[in-house]
Amino acid sequence: MDTAPAVETFERLRRITLRRQRLEAAVGLLAFTVVLVVAFQRSQFFGAEIGGDPLGRILTFLDRMVPDLRGEVLFEGRQQGGSLAWWYYDLPVWLRAGWQTVEMAVLATLAGAIAAMLASFLCARNLMPYAPVRFAVRRMLEVIRTLPDLIVALFLVAAFGVGPLAGVVTLALSTFGSLGKLFAEINEQVDPRPLEGLDASGAGFMRRIRFGVVPQVLPNYASYALIRLEGNVAAAAALGIVGAGGIGVELQRAITYTEFETYLAILLLIVGMIFAIDIASEWIRHRLIGLGGAR
Amino acid sequence: MTPDAYARARAAAPRAMQPAWKSQAVQLGFALMAVAALAGMAIDLDLRGAAFVAGLSKLARLASTMVPPSDGGDLARIVRALAETFAMAFAGTVIAAVVALIPGIVGAKTVVAQPALHFGFRRMLDMFRGVPALVWALIFVAAFGLGPFGGVLALALADIPSLAKLYAEAIENCDDRPMEGLRASGARPLAVLRLGLLPQVAPIMASQTLFFLESNFRHAAVLGIVGAGGIGFELEERIRIYAFDEMAFIVILYVICVAVLDTVSQRVRARLA
Numbered sequence: 056m057d058t059a060p061a062v063e064t065f066e067r068l069r070r071i072t073l074r075r076q077r078l079e080a081a082v083g084l085l086a087f088t089v090v091l092v093v094a095f096q097r098s099q100f101f102g103a104e105i106g107g108d109p110l111g112r113i114l115t116f117l118d119r120m121v122p123d124l125r126g127e128v129l130f131e132g133r134q135q136g137g138s139l140a141w142w143y144y145d146l147p148v149w150l151r152a153g154w155q156t157v158e159m160a161v162l163a164t165l166a167g168a169i170a171a172m173l174a175s176f177l178c179a180r181n182l183m184p185y186a187p188v189r190f191a192v193r194r195m196l197e198v199i200r201t202l203p204d205l206i207v208a209l210f211l212v213a214a215f216g217v218g219p220l221a222g223v224v225t226l227a228l229s230t231f232g233s234l235g236k237l238f239a240e241i242n243e244q245v246d247p248r249p250l251e252g253l254d255a256s257g258a259g260f261m262r263r264i265r266f267g268v269v270p271q272v273l274p275n276y277a278s279y280a281l282i283r284l285e286g287n288v289a290a291a292a293a294l295g296i297v298g299a300g301g302i303g304v305e306l307q308r309a310i311t312y313t314e315f316e317t318y319l320a321i322l323l324l325i326v327g328m329i330f331a332i333d334i335a336s337e338w339i340r341h342r343l344i345g346l347g348g349a350r
Numbered sequence: 351m352t353p354d355a356y357a358r359a360r361a362a363a364p365r366a367m368q369p370a371w372k373s374q375a376v377q378l379g380f381a382l383m384a385v386a387a388l389a390g391m392a393i394d395l396d397l398r399g400a401a402f403v404a405g406l407s408k409l410a411r412l413a414s415t416m417v418p419p420s421d422g423g424d425l426a427r428i429v430r431a432l433a434e435t436f437a438m439a440f441a442g443t444v445i446a447a448v449v450a451l452i453p454g455i456v457g458a459k460t461v462v463a464q465p466a467l468h469f470g471f472r473r474m475l476d477m478f479r480g481v482p483a484l485v486w487a488l489i490f491v492a493a494f495g496l497g498p499f500g501g502v503l504a505l506a507l508a509d510i511p512s513l514a515k516l517y518a519e520a521i522e523n524c525d526d527r528p529m530e531g532l533r534a535s536g537a538r539p540l541a542v543l544r545l546g547l548l549p550q551v552a553p554i555m556a557s558q559t560l561f562f563l564e565s566n567f568r569h570a571a572v573l574g575i576v577g578a579g580g581i582g583f584e585l586e587e588r589i590r591i592y593a594f595d596e597m598a599f600i601v602i603l604y605v606i607c608v609a610v611l612d613t614v615s616q617r618v619r620a621r622l623a
């Protein structure tokens with residue numbers, strides 16, 4: 056039997072495929088390189104007008120940010136240069152501001168979650184029979200999700216004035232946008248049998264939700280809301296920078312007075328705070344999921 | 351129900367078998383405590399209903415000045431700022447992706463089989479994952495001056511811990527049989543990584559990195575507010591002078607750009623997967 060034609064066909068096809076793959080790879084690589092070069096050029100990363108040498112600048116700056124702590128006076132009072140108390144010279148104020156940030160996050164998450172719950176019933180396919188209502192609510196949530204927090208915050212600070220209120224409203228709004236979608240997805244996955252039972256016994260929209268949906272979804276809702284709370288603490292810390300209250304205001308102040316060491320101190324405080332909230336929230340979430348299973 | 355069966359049921363489900371009023375009282379107590387704690391927080395933050403209502407009416411007034419949106423006669427400048435924002439996001443993502451490779455590989459359980467080191471490394475990444483890019487940007491702009499340089503660094507720094515974690519997981523989750531086969535056929539360690547590991551993890555990593563590019567475009571827009579250039583800077587300027595019609599124009603244009611980038615990136619990611 057002559058296998059030559061088959062081998063030849065195979066080789067030809069292989070050559071074509073290889074050539075196409077190489078061409079695609081080359082075009083892709085070229086496009087990537089062009090975008091990369093333009094991106095670095097436009098973002099002035101190696102820009103000569105600010106001195107060039109990005110690594111050197113980063114190192115100098117790190118050196119300025121790390122405080123000169125001295126071992127032998129580490130636990131002296133705050134008058135003593137080089138002690139911990141001197142580095143964290145305004146700790147009570149920062150702790151207070153940090154707690155305010157946590158409070159902002161908690162209240163905003165709660166308000167956002169409640170609003171999201173109401174919206175999620177209106178845009179779940181199995182609960183809301185009218186398609187136009189579902190469509191309108193979903194598009195609204197989408198638009199809210201697209202707007203960056205900080206830009207909303209800037210606008211709301213203009214309306215509500217400087218202070219935590221603007222921050223809480225901003226965070227509640229973005230929580231509403233993201234949780235509304237997640238809650239709606241949970242709603243659409245509920246077991247339909249309790250709903251059928253309620254339908255058969257003549258229950259209305261409110262009763263269907265109260266007895267058919269809420270008992271099934273509440274543990275999941277709480278779990279998502281807690282995850283969102285973790286993110287909101289970080290977001291609330293950042294919002295302070297535009298005047299929306301909390302620890303961010305202190306960060307902004309440290310920068311205004313170019314106290315880089317203080318900035319690092321507050322930054323570490325924020326990292327610790329976020330870490331603590333994460334651990335607490337994880338613990339509660341695991342318990343919630345456990346209880347949800349036992350019920 | 352026999353006393354014996356009752357006792358067994360109690361032992362199995364103590365909460366279900368206690369009198370109803372007792373669990374209700376406990377629930378009510380918890381609810382009251384929660385409400386009191388929340389009210390305390392609201393008072394501590396000085397959140398007042400009157401201020402909220404007054405703010406809402408002012409908000410409506412400000413919002414009414416947003417229509418019709420106007421480009422303020424300088425469309426070219428806005429487009430340039432948008433391009434700069436994309437450049438920041440792209441540069442930041444590329445730097446983060448390259449730098450995150452090292453902790454990503456070291457952080458993978460299958461590569462560094464040293465539990466203590468692995469644990470410490472992961473916890474360290476966890477700690478810094480929470481810090482928002484804005485917090486980094488604020489200090490970088492102060493240190494390096496106004497301009498995108500600080501923004502690029504901030505984006506990169508905020509992404510490195512998350513990307514490293516994702517990379518480490520991608521490496522851990524890959525199939526190790528191709529690598530075993532290569533080792534068995536006598537390939538050198540570098541060849542094992544290149545032919546056994548890379549083909550498996552590269553598409554996953556690329557797709558995750560693209561996802562970060564999308565999110566960085568959103569973050570980059572925000573960084574301008576603290577002086578890192580780009581569209582955020584333009585927006586901040588407009589809001590400071592209450593030019594809300596121009597703000598609305600920029601926001602609309604920006605939202606369109608986000609949608610376009612997301613669609614393109616989703617297409618590419620679908621092809622990679």
